Amino acid sequence: MVATGFFLASLFATALGNPLGRRAMTVHESRSEVPDGFAQQGPASPDTVLNLRIALTQSNPQGLTDALMEVSTPGNALYQQFLSKEEVEAFVAPTQETSDAVTSFLKENGITASTISPAGDWLGFQTTVSKANELFDADFQVFKHQETGSESIVTMAYSVPSDLAQHIDLVHPTISFNNPFGRLPLASVPLKSRAQPGNLSSDAIPESCTSTVTPACVQDLYGVPTTPATVKTNTLGVAGYIEQFANEADLTTFLTNLRPDISPATTFTLQTLDGGTNTQTEADAGIEADLDTQYTIGIATDVPVFFISAGEDNHDNLGGFLDWANFVLGQTSPPQVLTTSYGQNEDTVSAKLANSLCNAYQQLGARGSSVLFSSGDGGVGGSQSTRCTNFLATFPSGCPFMTSVGATLVDATTGSPETSASFSSGGFSNIFAQPSFQSAAVSAYLTKLGNTNAGKFNRSGRAFPDVAAVGENVEIVFQQEGELVAGTSCSSPIFASIVSLINDRLAAQGKGPLGFLNPFLYGAAASTFTDITTGDNPGCNTNGFPAEAGWDPVTGLGTPNFAALLQAAETAAGL
Ligand SMILES: *[C@@H]1O[C@H](CO)[C@@H](O)[C@H](O)[C@H]1NC(C)=O
Ligand SMILES: *[C@@H]1O[C@H](CO)[C@@H](O)[C@H](O)[C@H]1NC(C)=O
Numbered sequence: 135m136v137a138t139g140f141f142l143a144s145l146f147a148t149a150l151g152n153p154l155g156r157r158a159m160t161v162h163e164s165r166s167e168v169p170d171g172f173a174q175q176g177p178a179s180p181d182t183v184l185n186l187r188i189a190l191t192q193s194n195p196q197g198l199t200d201a202l203m204e205v206s207t208p209g210n211a212l213y214q215q216f217l218s219k220e221e222v223e224a225f226v227a228p229t230q231e232t233s234d235a236v237t238s239f240l241k242e243n244g245i246t247a248s249t250i251s252p253a254g255d256w257l258g259f260q261t262t263v264s265k266a267n268e269l270f271d272a273d274f275q276v277f278k279h280q281e282t283g284s285e286s287i288v289t290m291a292y293s294v295p296s297d298l299a300q301h302i303d304l305v306h307p308t309i310s311f312n313n314p315f316g317r318l319p320l321a322s323v324p325l326k327s328r329a330q331p332g333n334l335s336s337d338a339i340p341e342s343c344t345s346t347v348t349p350a351c352v353q354d355l356y357g358v359p360t361t362p363a364t365v366k367t368n369t370l371g372v373a374g375y376i377e378q379f380a381n382e383a384d385l386t387t388f389l390t391n392l393r394p395d396i397s398p399a400t401t402f403t404l405q406t407l408d409g410g411t412n413t414q415t416e417a418d419a420g421i422e423a424d425l426d427t428q429y430t431i432g433i434a435t436d437v438p439v440f441f442i443s444a445g446e447d448n449h450d451n452l453g454g455f456l457d458w459a460n461f462v463l464g465q466t467s468p469p470q471v472l473t474t475s476y477g478q479n480e481d482t483v484s485a486k487l488a489n490s491l492c493n494a495y496q497q498l499g500a501r502g503s504s505v506l507f508s509s510g511d512g513g514v515g516g517s518q519s520t521r522c523t524n525f526l527a528t529f530p531s532g533c534p535f536m537t538s539v540g541a542t543l544v545d546a547t548t549g550s551p552e553t554s555a556s557f558s559s560g561g562f563s564n565i566f567a568q569p570s571f572q573s574a575a576v577s578a579y580l581t582k583l584g585n586t587n588a589g590k591f592n593r594s595g596r597a598f599p600d601v602a603a604v605g606e607n608v609e610i611v612f613q614q615e616g617e618l619v620a621g622t623s624c625s626s627p628i629f630a631s632i633v634s635l636i637n638d639r640l641a642a643q644g645k646g647p648l649g650f651l652n653p654f655l656y657g658a659a660a661s662t663f664t665d666i667t668t669g670d671n672p673g674c675n676t677n678g679f680p681a682e683a684g685w686d687p688v689t690g691l692g693t694p695n696f697a698a699l700l701q702a703a704e705t706a707a708g709l
Contacts, residue, residue, distance in 0.1 A: 499650030510559030515673030532563030541605025554669030
């Protein structure tokens with residue numbers, strides 16, 4: 135009798151939306167501050183449609199991290215014994231109980247969600263602001279970024295039914311802000327004047343680097359061979375976003391002029407998601423996309439390159455990063471190296487969301503892919519130069535399970551070929567703790583730093599960048615003209631290309647790829663880098679961090695030396 139009574143009461147409550155029948159709710163995520171530069175405009179219109187996503191609690195995320203570290207740490211018995219797609223998915227798939235619990239909650243509320251990640255850990259559905267406010271005790275407001283006008287619909291807190299808290303990792307988009315610089319390559323490529331050769335004559339600098347940075351200069355600086363790759367299954371993926379189209383005619387002209395020793399017909403294979411396209415109209419060519427394709431195909435000689443372009447039809451409120459990661463994870467054989475020259479400030483992203491995306495990079499690493507990103511172009515001020523008092527880490531560079539690439543420039547005045555680029559972002563995450571593989575390198579730096587910048591950054595956070603490569607005065611072909619560009623956007627594809635060529639040499643000897651790089655970089659490979667010890671990365675009205683001997687938060691461990699890095703990789707692989 136009693137049971138029936140409850141049953142009737144709850145039916146009644148559901149029908150009328152009576153709060154008496156409502157599940158108890160628990161605050162799941164909240165934020166106390168609005169990121170710098172955003173102002174609240176008022177409540178979001180109740181009818182606005184939101185593309186909500188729910189990340190379900192994964193069955194064994196720690197198991198994934200453990201497996202990733204085993205396959206990525208030289209000397210471990212499982213080094214380079216990468217996991218299959220199915221093995222990785224088994225760690226991150228939710229339990230049946232979790233799926234059922236969340237699905238039935240949505241069903242009770244008239245919502246049918248679809249699965250939007252290969253492992254089934256993300257659900258997606260459309261609803262209105264008013265319904266979302268009701269479902270999650272949220273208060274969605276419109277926020278406008280003063281400088282760019284970019285709007286975000288954000289709630290400062292949301293709740294989930296208490297009995298579902300253990301089954302829901304996060305609901306998104308809720309407390310995260312859109313990247314306000316969404317219409318620019320996030321690791322920007324400031325366009326400088328047309329090629330204007332500088333006077334860089336110095337014994338310290340390779341002849342090929344005296345006017346502009348070209349593939350020949352990169353080859354000379356880092357000892358990168360021109361010998362073609364031979365293993366066709368060893369591939370390199372370049373991320374494309376925000377309608378940045380990679381132009382094939384620009385690539386052909388670039389190769390004709392600057393890699394005359396290889397076929398000018400060498401090109402990339404296009405893959406698209408979220409309605410991505412790659413129109414070839416000259417006027418639509420994008421600087422970032424041209425740069426990223428020219429400095430992969432132009433450096434990683436004969437490594438098959440995929441240009442993986444996310445269209446504007448992404449609803450992940452993360453500029454497509456989440457969709458892109460899930461797209462690549464859905465492939466049976468994702469590229470062994472992935473480079474992305476976009477990013478945003480970490481303070482716009484919720485900790486749970488940051489962790490979730492970082493988990494996707496762990497999955498890629500566990501399967502044998504090296505995930506590289508530009509560190510950002512605003513020095514210690516973050517992904518772009520902004521007003522700031524405290525230093526801003528960039529995202530996803532704060533994620534320990536990817537490799538962040540900072541920038542240098544060729545400069546004769548220091549007596550060595552390279553010095554730090556002042557725009558090179560670096561610093562310390564407020565979300566991710568410092569991983570053990572970098573703790574010795576980072577504490578040595580912090581000791582040297584003393585009290586400089588004290589209170590402006592988080593000493594216990596994951597420190598970045600990990601490595602650096604040249605990123606200023608870089609010559610590309612854009613809309614059939616020579617252009618000079620600068621940014622960590624140049625550095626990530628260059629470093630990624632070097633990793634790809636090393637993977638090719640390993641594969642030719644029957645070995646697996648390097649996969650998640652950091653334990654190798656901070657360990658066996660640390661001594662192979664050319665240490666950059668001059669310059670700093672100003673921002674937030676400070677001089678930023680100074681580069682020092684050893685790791686530093688401007689240029690990481692330094693710039694690569696191909697022969698030494700290859701030898702370290704071969705030794706680690708047991709060759
Ligand atoms: C470039 O520098 C060299 C050595 O410092 C000097 O001899 C030469 O005159 C300079 N050239 C120009 C064009 O400034
Ligand atoms: C500093 O970083 C740690 C992670 O290492 C984080 O838990 C903590 O909240 C951060 N502190 C601030 C003030 O953000």
